[in-house]
Amino acid sequence: MKPPAPYLPAATPALSQADQEALTDLYVRGTPANTLRAYERDLRYVTAWKAARFGSALDWPESAPIALSFILDHARDLNDAPETDVARETAELLIAQGLRKSLSCPAPSTLDRRIASWLAFHRMKNLTSPFDAPQVKQARAKARRAAARSPAPKSTHPITRDILELLLATCRGSRRDCRDRALLMLSWASGGRRRSEITGLMREDVSLKEFDKSGVVWLSLLETKTTQKGETPRLVLKGRAAQALVHWIEIGGIEDGPLFRPVSKADRVLKRRLSPDAIYQIVKHRLEQAGLPEDFASPHGLRSGFLTQAALDGAPIQAAMRLSLHRSLAQAQKYYDDVDIAENPATDLLG
Structure with missing residues (x-):
């Protein structure tokens, strides 16, 4: 033992x-x-x-x-x-x-x-x-x-919707492209998932029962940084994100086991799960493909980008937190505060 x-x-x-x-x-x-x-x-x-x-x-x-x-x-x-x-x-x-x-x-x-x-x-x-x-x-x-100092952001820039679209445009027709498109869209649209949450997803955690009827996919996370096993609420994917995930499941032949897996150079889907570091490499690669510096953002940029975009679009913070699963309102509020201060009319007093 x-x-x-x-x-x-x-x-x-x-x-x-x-x-x-x-x-x-x-x-x-x-x-x-x-x-x-x-x-x-x-x-x-x-x-x-x-x-x-x-x-x-x-x-x-x-x-x-x-x-x-x-x-x-x-x-x-x-x-x-x-x-x-x-x-x-x-x-x-x-x-x-x-x-x-x-x-x-x-x-x-x-x-x-x-x-x-x-x-x-x-x-x-x-x-x-x-x-x-x-x-x-x-x-x-x-x-x-x-030693007090302002906390350094986990990602240099948030991956807001416009940046995400640039990354998705680099995903074309291979199985690897299908996987990356589904991974990026799920990570962002489901509330900004952490790397460990993405790599921990299994095929049985994805319910497609309502997809043909309403275009909705349900996700069940075993646990997150802020929730325990059995306490994590189900999350939902709609529209393009749901379609991209279903396409990956079909193209990758994912019937059971890990949802996201490595793809060989011969474009063959392997059986083992992706590592958290692989997601870092995927984001880095897609940034380069999109003509952005490889250090422009990290995988956490998908999480901060989701909340930043929610603030930009005027979504209530409580609604965004139901997907991001932030436990602290103060922590989630930081992303909204950054948007609010930039749009504050008092910042234009000098003209």
Whole structure:
């Protein structure tokens, strides 16, 4: 049997072997796959940091001084630090291992995420967290304020309808083109789906029962970043997006299994599912084909573009959120605010 990941519950003498295995299985099944992957990345980073900084493995529970050192090491720009600075030496080792990009101060969100994962590891093991110590708590709050910056957009530009049309115009007649057209239109028109949601779609998640009668296709997502298994509402595709998806299902011979799959150079549809990185490559390729810079937008531009277009077209934000499945009104409102401020007549007072 594969040994449990280090962040999973530690063996407890009070539990039988069967109960321990059941608890571990419960954590795995009850945690989204993307979250598990994030936990593993963060644990790998934190483990490497402590080994480089202190020459020792993680302790469970970890001590407050170690937690404080982690915050201090990531709360300043190390480019100007002396070469003998221990935090800089540690960062350079992490860069050499491919775990850190530069000596610059990490984004507050990155530090928060790694600390949140570390906190989660302690909760899973039923241990007291070192980040609850008053001094550590205060240092974390000060570090967040000191490094505060405007959050960088996940996509340089939103892929609004006009940009999407340029991408779709590059999809002509091959099976690969049919797949990309359906993937782009579904991703955008169903509310701006995330990469993991697209690659996780199965043929059985698509209902065509109403397509011949009303041109409507229903989608069932297993789960999303903001919804749990069994709680995600069905989504709908209409018009061109529905037609493009049905065409891909027919041309690709998708009777069961993954909905979106790789297509070989010989234009043969393979059986395995697309990876999230493949969607990044598809968007990049279509941008190039459309004559736009490859870094013009990322796959998240489909999500931000859907909400931006909804704002431009005057769609109520509540209606857009029913498709995008944003949990936070404030987060979705940002896209509407960008449109509102640009159209605000007070911006034209100088003429």
